[in-house]
Amino acid sequence: MIARVFAAAGRAQPRRLRFLLFLAGLLATAPLTAQSLEAALARGRFPPEQQAVLAEQFRQAELQGIPVPLLLPRLEEGIAKKVPAARLEEALRRQARLLLEARALLVETPGGDALLSDPASWARTANLLSGALPAAEVRLLARYCARRPADYRPATSLYLSLVEWGLDRGRAQELLRALLDSRLSGESFPVVMEVLVEGRRQRLAPEELVRRLLLRLPEAASAEELKRRILR
Amino acid sequence: MHKTRLTVIVLFLFGFLGSIAYGYPPTLLLGLQGGGTAFESPEDGEGALPLAALSLLAGWRNPIPAGGYWGLAASARLLSYFGSPIVSADIERLALDAGLPIGRSLVELEGGLDASVMGDGEDPAHVHPRWQAGLRFGGETAQGIFSYRGSYLYQPDDDGDFLYQGLRLGAEWERSLRLGLAAGLEFGWEYWPEYWLLDGLGAFTGVARQDVVGELQVGLDGLAGFFLDWSLEACAGLRWSTANRFITGLGLEEDSENHLFAAIRAAADWSPHRAVGLQLEGFLRQEWYLTRAALTEAPFADTGESLRVLSLGMTVRADWTPNDRLFLVLEGSAGRRFANDPAEERWNASLQAGVEYSFP
Numbered sequence: 001m002i003a004r005v006f007a008a009a010g011r012a013q014p015r016r017l018r019f020l021l022f023l024a025g026l027l028a029t030a031p032l033t034a035q036s037l038e039a040a041l042a043r044g045r046f047p048p049e050q051q052a053v054l055a056e057q058f059r060q061a062e063l064q065g066i067p068v069p070l071l072l073p074r075l076e077e078g079i080a081k082k083v084p085a086a087r088l089e090e091a092l093r094r095q096a097r098l099l100l101e102a103r104a105l106l107v108e109t110p111g112g113d114a115l116l117s118d119p120a121s122w123a124r125t126a127n128l129l130s131g132a133l134p135a136a137e138v139r140l141l142a143r144y145c146a147r148r149p150a151d152y153r154p155a156t157s158l159y160l161s162l163v164e165w166g167l168d169r170g171r172a173q174e175l176l177r178a179l180l181d182s183r184l185s186g187e188s189f190p191v192v193m194e195v196l197v198e199g200r201r202q203r204l205a206p207e208e209l210v211r212r213l214l215l216r217l218p219e220a221a222s223a224e225e226l227k228r229r230i231l232r
Numbered sequence: 233m234h235k236t237r238l239t240v241i242v243l244f245l246f247g248f249l250g251s252i253a254y255g256y257p258p259t260l261l262l263g264l265q266g267g268g269t270a271f272e273s274p275e276d277g278e279g280a281l282p283l284a285a286l287s288l289l290a291g292w293r294n295p296i297p298a299g300g301y302w303g304l305a306a307s308a309r310l311l312s313y314f315g316s317p318i319v320s321a322d323i324e325r326l327a328l329d330a331g332l333p334i335g336r337s338l339v340e341l342e343g344g345l346d347a348s349v350m351g352d353g354e355d356p357a358h359v360h361p362r363w364q365a366g367l368r369f370g371g372e373t374a375q376g377i378f379s380y381r382g383s384y385l386y387q388p389d390d391d392g393d394f395l396y397q398g399l400r401l402g403a404e405w406e407r408s409l410r411l412g413l414a415a416g417l418e419f420g421w422e423y424w425p426e427y428w429l430l431d432g433l434g435a436f437t438g439v440a441r442q443d444v445v446g447e448l449q450v451g452l453d454g455l456a457g458f459f460l461d462w463s464l465e466a467c468a469g470l471r472w473s474t475a476n477r478f479i480t481g482l483g484l485e486e487d488s489e490n491h492l493f494a495a496i497r498a499a500a501d502w503s504p505h506r507a508v509g510l511q512l513e514g515f516l517r518q519e520w521y522l523t524r525a526a527l528t529e530a531p532f533a534d535t536g537e538s539l540r541v542l543s544l545g546m547t548v549r550a551d552w553t554p555n556d557r558l559f560l561v562l563e564g565s566a567g568r569r570f571a572n573d574p575a576e577e578r579w580n581a582s583l584q585a586g587v588e589y590s591f592p
Contacts (some may be wrong), residue, residue, distance in 0.1 A: 161458055161459070165458075165459060165503070165504075165505060165506055166505050166507065167506065187408055188409060190409045190410075190455050191409055193455060193458075193459050194409065194455050196459065196503070196506075197459050197461050197503050197509075198461065198501070200503055200506070200509055201501060201509060201511065202259070202291065203259070203261050203559065203588060203590040204259060205556035205557070205590070206506050206556065207556075208256075208257075212256055216295060219299070221299060222372040222406075223406070223409060224372070224406060225299055228301055228331060229293075229295040229299070229300075229301045230293070230295075231293065
């Protein structure tokens with residue numbers, strides 16, 4: 001009976017089922033994260049009143065639907081760097097705000113719930129919004145990656161690298177779409193960087209290399225094959 | 233017969249034009265560099281000379297359906313050393329390679345030619361055709377490679393001509409783009425038709441020299457973060473030769489070319505921005521001769537030691553481009569050869585700056 005209900009739910013609303021499973025996972029890990037939070041606060045050796053303020057921030061965040069594990073790394077980072085409590089509070093507030101913005105953005109994005117159901121992708125979106133990219137671009141990348149949520153991190157890392165390297169944003173987006181449509185796995189995405197470095201050494205313009213990549217990606221079976229067919 | 237020939241021509245043209253339509257535009261690069269070189273060797277003595285170089289490079293890569301490709305690359309480089317008299321050198325290269333998929337395997341064919349009319353600065357005038365055929369088999373992450381390679385070095389003004397025939401068995405493991413591993417074992421045979429063995433009086437016997445060479449190779453390569461590509465290769469092997477030599481005052485020395493060798497080469501290629509490229513390459517090679525004596529300076533005397541030679545070198549290249557067409561290039565290189573025989577010792581260093589233009 002239960003199996004049938006789950007099967008029916010899976011057929012009718014797979015997204016909702018995924019989100020329910022995500023929440024179930026969070027509930028299962030809740031005692032553990034509470035312990036981690038207590039342990040982290042104890043490690044920070046804050047005065048009791050500041051400890052209470054920080055704990056309250058986490059409680060407020062949880063009430064807004066932000067799981068403790070998404071904020072915990074920021075606290076641990078602050079403790080490791082011996083950041084004063086006031087600055088840490090501000091950093092946590094900012095992180096919570098970014099996570100809420102990221103959630104709103106992913107909810108609005110078609111297929112974005114697949115990314116939202118993965119805490120790492122949610123946190124990644126918040127990181128991208130923290131100044132790395134404008135919200136419109138993050139939304140675009142999230143939309144591209146909706147079909148391959150597991151490759152969200154390598155895809156967005158590559159995109160940031162390409163833009164920082166000097167590739168036109170439009171070209172980088174075209175390339176990312178072609179990669180996500182290809183048979184290459186996310187861990188093979190950096191092959192684009194290899195092709196650009198090697199191609200540049202051969203004095204091939206990046207735009208010509210992108211053109212070749214766009215032509216060959218649909219049929220590429222592996223990163224090695226792609227390199228062999230593009231570079232002289 | 234006539235019909236068959238016509239069909240072959242039509243098929244050839246169809247395939248050729250088809251691959252052009254499917255392929256990329258050819259690339260053409262023109263370079264002009266100037267700089268200087270300093271050197272010391274037993275043959276040329278010690279010196280420093282200004283130099284100028286003109287280079288031309290053309291490439292054409294064409295993928296073919298079902299995962300194959302063929303490519304053609306040709307280059308020519310003319311160097312002039314402004315001494316008294318002006319000395320010129322030239323290097324020409326032609327390479328054709330193709331990969332033809334057969335099922336899950338790939339047949340790799342390569343042919344090429346290295347040539348020099350005036351000498352390339354190290355070797356005299358020569359023509360060196362090379363050919364290779366191999367089969368790459370296996371999955372996407374691990375592959376085996378079996379290949380045959382051959383070459384013939386023809387030097388009209390020297391007796392160093394030789395024919396090489398070799399077989400190589402290798403494996404490559406692409407663990408990830410961050411780390412790839414390769415290993416190979418190569419055996420080859422060389423026939424030196426103009427290098428005749430000598431008798432006890434130093435006279436030619438008419439018997440040509442023959443060598444066998446065995447070499448074990450290992451390599452690592454990968455992408456280390458942001459647009460940084462690196463590779464590390466090492467090899468070790470043995471050359472076993474029938475060659476001998478006659479030293480005035482010392483007599484005939486048998487097996488003079490037999491030696492063990494080990495080498496390591498490292499390279500890194502980094503482009504922190506599309507406008508900037510940096511390349512670093514270094515190598516180190518040690519040779520241990522088994523019977524060849526290390527000699528003193530003339531008049532030659534046996535030092536009682538076998539010859540040992542250590543060669544090392546490094547090249548650094550940097551370039552900047554404002555528009556992906558015009559490249560400003562700066563290149564420095566240095567090499568040194570240490571040995572326990574003064575006739576084998578030498579060094580050189582050079583610094584060059586120039587421009588390269590990639591035609592649209």
